[in-house]
Amino acid sequence: MSGFNTAIFEKTDWGLAYVTLNRPQALNAFSVQMRDDLYEILTAIRQDDEIRAVIFKGAGDKAFCAGADLREFLTAPSAAKARKIRAIRDLWRLFLRVPQPMIAALHGYVLGSGIEIGLFCDLRVASEDAIFGLPEVGLGILPGAGGTQTLPRIMGMAGALDMLLTGRRLNGQEALQMGLINQLVPRPELLKTAEAMAHAIASFDPVVVRNAKQAVIKGLDMSLSQGLDLEWRLATKTKRSQCQ
Ligand code: COA
Numbered sequence: 001m002s003g004f005n006t007a008i009f010e011k012t013d014w015g016l017a018y019v020t021l022n023r024p025q026a027l028n029a030f031s032v033q034m035r036d037d038l039y040e041i042l043t044a045i046r047q048d049d050e051i052r053a054v055i056f057k058g059a060g061d062k063a064f065c066a067g068a069d070l071r072e073f074l075t076a077p078s079a080a081k082a083r084k085i086r087a088i089r090d091l092w093r094l095f096l097r098v099p100q101p102m103i104a105a106l107h108g109y110v111l112g113s114g115i116e117i118g119l120f121c122d123l124r125v126a127s128e129d130a131i132f133g134l135p136e137v138g139l140g141i142l143p144g145a146g147g148t149q150t151l152p153r154i155m156g157m158a159g160a161l162d163m164l165l166t167g168r169r170l171n172g173q174e175a176l177q178m179g180l181i182n183q184l185v186p187r188p189e190l191l192k193t194a195e196a197m198a199h200a201i202a203s204f205d206p207v208v209v210r211n212a213k214q215a216v217i218k219g220l221d222m223s224l225s226q227g228l229d230l231e232w233r234l235a236t237k238t239k240r241s242q243c244q
Contacts, residue, residue, distance in 0.1 A: 006034035008059070009041045015052035015206075016198045017045055017100075021117075024060025029069040030113035030145075035091050042094050052206050053198035054098070056121055057105040057191065058114075064104070067112025067135065068144070092146045095120035096217065099210045101201050105194040106130050107187060116145035119154055122213060124180065125194050126172050127187040132180060133169035153220060155179045211238045 008020040019041055021028040045051055058064035095102075095117075104121035106114075110132045118124050126132075134151070136143045143164070152160035159178045162168050176184045185193045201209055211234045219227035 004037040004041065006031060007037045007041060009044070011048075011051065015050050015202050016195070017048075017051045017054045019045075019054060019056050020059050021056070021065050022059040024058075024062070026069065026071075027063035027066035027109055028058045028060065028114070029066050029071075030117075031069040031072055034069075036089065039089050039091050039094060042091070042098055045100065046094075046098050049206070051100055052202040052209070054100055054102045055105055055191075055194045055198055056102060056117060057194070058107065061108065063109035063111075063114070064106045064130070065111070065114025065117060066109045067114055092116075092120065099213065100206075101198075101209060101213055103194045103197050105190050106132075106181070107190055111135055112143065112147075113145045116143060116147045116150065119147065119150035122217075123182050123197055125183040125185060125190065125197065126175060126181045127185060127190040128172050129187055130172045130175065130181075130184075131169055132163070132171075132175050133167065134163050135167055137164060138167045151180075205242070207241050208238055211235075 004022075006021070006023050008018070008022050010018045010020075019038070021030075021034065023029060023031070023034070045054055101123065102121040103123045103125065104118040106118055106124060106126040107130055110118060110126070110130055112133075112135055115132050115134060134143055134147055136147075142148065148160075148164065151163065155178050159180070163170065170178065170180065172181070172184045175181045183193055215227075215231050215234045219230050222230060
């Protein structure tokens with residue numbers, strides 16, 4: 001699949017997909033066009049059973065993504081239009097519906113929507129040059145890509161509120177200590193580490209992997225008791241699929 005302006009979508013013959021945010025001249029800032037491109041790419045990934053794992057990365061040396069495109073703020077649509085677009089193209093909810101594990105390979109600036117894209121991934125590996133932050137409140141806005149919800153779920157409320165309310169930026173070591181990322185590696189090791197994670201995932205039965213992911217992601221929105229029921233249902237379904 002090709003022809004996107006702001007992202008590159010590639011697929012290997014062993015079932016790994018790469019999604020590269022590709023506006024390096026603007027530090028891969030998240031634009032309306034990028035939203036539409038990612039929407040199409042994620043829709044294709046969801047429907048492709050050959051894909052077993054997905055790696056998100058950023059083009060260029062300086063950033064995974066420096067947040068929402070600030071130049072587009074000047075031409076932002078009205079609230080009504082934005083609501084309508086979100087109803088038909090809700091990229092952030094689509095992230096939640098991708099059944100395959102997604103890995104974020106994060107380097108350089110990981111700000112605003114950049115960190116939020118990373119938070120929708122299931123695993124996060126960062127290089128030592130990474131800088132994480134949510135600058136939105138300082139800009140007079142709220143994060144619009146789920147950050148107020150995903151960040152506390154992943155790193156806990158104390159760290160999330162610190163980043164959100166004070167604009168505190170974290171370096172890679174702090175992000176690791178605070179549970180925002182799974183691994184911190186030297187820059188040359190970044191992609192290799194993400195690929196090793198993807199290889200480990202791809203070596204397992206894809207149905208089992210998807211069910212395990214679903215149990216965690218859906219279970220997070222449930223009470224413990226409902227979550228145990230969900231786990232039981234998925235475990236039974238997994239066993240049945242292996243007996244077929
Ligand atoms: N939206 C649009 N363009 C952006 C951008 C963004 N969020 N972040 C960076 N860019 C552009 C810059 O305008 C610049 O373009 P130019 O070369 O045409 O002038 C280019 O990317 C390089 O950025 P620059 O600011 O020169 O790099 P730097 O190393 O000096 O600073 C940052 C890097 C990330 C500290 C700085 O770019 C920045 O603060 N960006 C905005 C971060 C932000 O607030 N994001 C919004 C979150 S909601």
